[in-house]
Amino acid sequence: MKQDKKLVVAISSRALFDLDESHRIFEAEGKDAFCRYQIEHEDETLEPGVAFTLVRKLLALNPALPEPLVEVILLSRNSADTGLRVFNSIRRHGLDIARAAFTSGQSPFGYIGAFGADLFLSANAEDVALALDRGHAAATILDSNPAHNADSQLRIAFDGDAVLFSDEAERIYQADGLGAFTENEVEKAKTPLSGGPFKAFLASLHHIQSLFPxxxxxxxxxxxxxxxxxxxxxxxxxxxxxxxxxxEALFLGGMDKGPFLRAFGADIFFDDQQKHCASASGHVATGHVPHGIANPQVLPGPARPDGKA
Structure with missing residues (x-):
């Protein structure tokens, strides 16, 4: 268990930057072509990816704090050689990221605990599933069409069941329907829900908030x-x-979440259900949390040396 109050976020290069072109080359031509492309273009600055604004705002918290309490680290399936373009882009975008692990195609999830990360964001769903299985808060960054939020305030939105809370109530809904779910929740209204995978991350955000009026x-x-x-x-x-x-707490009673997230101005939203993620991703950056009864068990196969970030 972490003893300090630092908030550490681990992110993959494909979540931080737009690497769609190099990923298409990998898919079409293989690993060798991917590596050549990255090396040939390592002096070209990568464009921001879906989670770039989130990272920029996270790092911008430090100057306002009594001491730096936020760190972002890079966990990438790139090799150090092909990852040079990523670090060049980090420097040119002025992001204060100094620590990284490049694993040459292997899953980097094993380094989440070693770095003491509170959250792992990746475009690789397999790595995210492995991280969640080990008890880490993790989400798959989806292709999104986020509205530009120029406000410097960092805004993060969460679903409840299976994200902030356990999926104990959701299991009743899935098994017996809305009536049984509602009856159970009314009966247990004064019994706190167990924590879900993002409880500790929310607690870390709360600690930083508590340092300000x-x-x-x-x-x-x-x-x-x-x-x-x-x-x-x-x-x-x-x-x-x-x-x-x-x-803010929005109890939507089944309404579409996307417009509300846009109204809130979320820099990112985390949800366990694909249908809600699909709604959200048309409005804000979205992370799918493949956890709980709403998601089938993921049994990842061996990691491939494919150069994916």
Whole structure:
């Protein structure tokens, strides 16, 4: 367990930068062609990827803090050789990222714990599934069409069940339907839900928020859930029991989440269900959390030396 209060986010190169062209070359022509392409273009600066704004805003928190409490590290399936273009681009974009692991095609998930990362973001769903299986908060960054949010405040939105909370209530919904789910949540309204994979990450954000007056905090969080009344009460009481602040709570009762996330101005949204991710990704950067009953068990095969980031 981490003893310090530093917030550490690990990110893959394909989540940080737009590497679609080199990835297409890999898919069409193989690893050798991919490596040649990266080396030949290593002096060309990569364009921002889906999670670039999130990373930039995370790193921008440090100057406002009494001491630097945020670190971003790079975990990449590139080799150090092909990864040189990535580090060149990090420098040219002015991102304060100094630590990295390049694994030459192997999954880098084993280094998440070694770096003490609170969150892992990757475009590789297999790596994300492996990380979640080991108890790390992790999400697959999806192709998204995020609206430009020029506000310097970092805004992060979360789904509830199977993300911030365990999937215990969702299991009842999946097995017995909405009526049984609602009845269970009303009956257990004063019994806090167990924590999900993103509880510790939210707690780390809360710690940074607590260093500022509420109206001046550089981070704003939101719970955006398909729950509605009366199933809302258990959620409110759970966050109260955890002593974790959430700035906005949207109980949508099954409504489409995308427009609400755009209205909130989320820099990223995390959800366990593909249908909600599909709605969100048309409006904001989105991370799919393949965790809980709504996702089939993923049994990854051996990692391939394919150069994927």
């Amino acid at each position: 509420p109206d001046l905090a550089p981070i704003r969080t939101a719970l955006v859930t398909a729950r509605g009344a009366p199933a809302h009460e258990r959620v409110v009481r759970t966050l109260r029991a955890w002593n974790i602040r959430i700035d």
